[in-house]
Amino acid sequence: xxxxxxxxxxxxxxxxxxxxxxxxxxxxxxxxxxxxxxxxxxxxxxxxxxxxxxxxxxxxxxxxxxxxxxxxxxxxxxxxxxxxxxxxxxxxxxxxxxxxxxxxxxxxxxxxxxxxxxxxxxxxxxxxxxxxxxxxxxxxxxxxxxxxxxxxxxxxxxxxxxxxxxxxxxxxxxxxxxxxxxxxxxxxxxxxxxxxxxxxxxxxxxxxxxxxxxxxxxxxxxxxxxxxxxxxxxxxxxxxxxxxxxxxxxxxxxxxxxx
Amino acid sequence: xxxxxxxxxxxxxxxxxxxxxxxxxxxxxxxxxxxxxxxxxxxxxxxxxxxxxxxxxxxxxxxxxxxxxxxxxxxxxxxxxxxxxxxxxxxxxxxxxxxxxxxxxxxxxxxxxxxxxxxxxxxxxxxxxxxxxxxxxxxxxxxxxxxxxxxxxxxxxxxxxxxxxxxxxxxxxxxxxxxxxxxxxxxxxxxxxxxxxxxxxxxxxxxxxxxxxxxxxxxxxxxxxxxxxxxxxxxxxxxxxxxxxxxxxxxxxxxxxxxxxxxxxxxxxxxxxxxxxxxxxxxxxxxxxx
Numbered sequence: 001x002x003x004x005x006x007x008x009x010x011x012x013x014x015x016x017x018x019x020x021x022x023x024x025x026x027x028x029x030x031x032x033x034x035x036x037x038x039x040x041x042x043x044x045x046x047x048x049x050x051x052x053x054x055x056x057x058x059x060x061x062x063x064x065x066x067x068x069x070x071x072x073x074x075x076x077x078x079x080x081x082x083x084x085x086x087x088x089x090x091x092x093x094x095x096x097x098x099x100x101x102x103x104x105x106x107x108x109x110x111x112x113x114x115x116x117x118x119x120x121x122x123x124x125x126x127x128x129x130x131x132x133x134x135x136x137x138x139x140x141x142x143x144x145x146x147x148x149x150x151x152x153x154x155x156x157x158x159x160x161x162x163x164x165x166x167x168x169x170x171x172x173x174x175x176x177x178x179x180x181x182x183x184x185x186x187x188x189x190x191x192x193x194x195x196x197x198x199x200x201x202x203x204x205x206x207x208x209x210x211x212x213x214x215x216x217x218x219x220x221x222x223x224x225x226x227x228x229x230x231x232x233x234x235x236x237x238x239x240x241x242x243x244x245x246x247x248x249x250x251x252x253x254x255x256x257x258x259x
Numbered sequence: 260x261x262x263x264x265x266x267x268x269x270x271x272x273x274x275x276x277x278x279x280x281x282x283x284x285x286x287x288x289x290x291x292x293x294x295x296x297x298x299x300x301x302x303x304x305x306x307x308x309x310x311x312x313x314x315x316x317x318x319x320x321x322x323x324x325x326x327x328x329x330x331x332x333x334x335x336x337x338x339x340x341x342x343x344x345x346x347x348x349x350x351x352x353x354x355x356x357x358x359x360x361x362x363x364x365x366x367x368x369x370x371x372x373x374x375x376x377x378x379x380x381x382x383x384x385x386x387x388x389x390x391x392x393x394x395x396x397x398x399x400x401x402x403x404x405x406x407x408x409x410x411x412x413x414x415x416x417x418x419x420x421x422x423x424x425x426x427x428x429x430x431x432x433x434x435x436x437x438x439x440x441x442x443x444x445x446x447x448x449x450x451x452x453x454x455x456x457x458x459x460x461x462x463x464x465x466x467x468x469x470x471x472x473x474x475x476x477x478x479x480x481x482x483x484x485x486x487x488x489x490x491x492x493x494x495x496x497x498x499x500x501x502x503x504x505x506x507x508x509x510x511x512x513x514x515x516x517x518x519x520x521x522x523x524x525x526x527x528x529x530x531x532x533x534x535x536x537x538x539x540x541x542x543x544x545x546x547x548x549x
Contacts, residue, residue, distance in 0.1 A: 091346035092334035112327015114266040118406035123263040132327025231404040235397040235418030242426040245457035246291035
């Protein structure tokens with residue numbers, strides 16, 4: 001496997017211009033959608049089958065160093081988890097990991113069972129009614145295999161979205177957190193940078209200025225397949241009880257109580 | 260604020276989970292009866308194996324129609340992914356279909372007098388199919404447990420519950436058919452009755468473990484989803500439909516019926532078990548995707 005590629009989204013640098021969102025739409029030819037009225041500049045409410053990059057606009061009282069209301073911006077995207085729930089769930093092999101560590105859906109193999117949609121801890125994967133397949137960010141698979149960064153990172157005017165080798169980006173991100181803490185942003189933190197942390201680390205990780213829940217991110221997302229062992233063992237236990245029950249029910253009356 | 264997406268599996272998938280569980284349960288019961296005393300339980304074996312095949316027939320159609328690209332249904336069996344219960348379930352459905360077909364075929368050949376003794380092959384197909392049958396009944400529960408949906412991700416006994424529902428509904432359906440075709444062999448109905456009661460006990464135990472494990476997980480999103488099931492918009496369907504009328508009442512009636520041995524009571528109990536078994540699966544699917 002080649003050196004892992006990553007995207008680092010530093011939300012402290014985001015100005016909410018949504019160039020990333022538009023660049024993503026254009027490069028990936030995602031087409032038109034009915035806008036959502038969210039009450040803010042945010043459009044849409046959440047990822048859709050035609051929106052893979054989404055700038056979230058969040059107003060959070062007291063999150064600024066001086067205690068004022070903070071206007072938090074976050075350009076959200078598929079996290080390309082190192083332990084990916086969608087990839088594990090896929091029954092057709094349509095979802096695969098590239099040699100760069102990113103996660104992709106092969107549109108020619110996906111048969112639209114929608115299991116991956118329920119298995120994504122971040123609600124990223126969406127269903128496209130027209131193609132009948134599951135859709136999500138491709139990490140601009142065509143671009144990164146031709147020496148270009150993802151369209152969103154390329155379009156970002158403030159380097160809020162940075163593209164590069166994961167190890168280099170994590171080192172840079174850690175320095176940035178120190179700088180921000182020094183400036184008084186006491187809640188500045190990385191989300192998904194730690195490859196020993198949840199989901200084996202995220203290949204699209206974030207720098208947040210408030211706790212993850214403020215951005216609608218789960219604090220400690222769990223890999224859905226972690227349940228398989230316990231659930232299977234309990235099922236086997238239930239099967240044993242049913243089997244014993246059947247033996248009791250049918251043996252008790254086999255020996256000629258015969259009414 | 261939850262940003263999770265729902266797969267929006269339609270009502271037909273609930274029907275498939277019900278029919279697949281019922282087929283698996285009926286098959287396992289027929290196999291156990293066949294192994295213990297094939298002559299004495301001739302009707303149970305026959306009804307169980309025929310029922311398993313008939314209940315199974317709509318299943319592949321439902322699953323294929325539900326796909327976004329139905330023409331690609333074969334992609335499910337061009338891949339083998341042990342981490343995906345959906346992949347394993349597709350394989351189990353395939354294996355179980357073969358066993359259910361041959362079990363019904365052997366039974367038919369015996370009934371029609373075309374073959375004198377098929378007991379050997381029938382036992383082999385029955386035992387292999389029994390394992391597949393258990394798997395087919397349980398895997399939908401394990402499948403939904405391995406998602407990020409808040410209600411399901413913390414409820415660890417869903418596979419156990421779905422398997423028990425398969426057994427109870429399978430037994431109830433066999434009892435109803437035995438009564439409907441007017442079988443005189445009352446010892447057979449008595450055995451199926453006992454089976455229904457035991458399966459209902461396991462079913463209620465599994466529901467209790469499911470509710471307790473979600474509650475004790477302490478995850479706010481999961482506990483909130485559980486509230487939706489037990490005290491929110493699904494509370495009537497859950498407590499009245501699935502639990503009271505669909506599980507506890509037939510359990511009480513079934514216990515009385517063990518002594519009373521009344522055909523009318525058995526029929527009523529069986530209908531309630533079938534309705535309740537469907538509602539248990541339906542309400543968990545609906546609340547989990549809401």
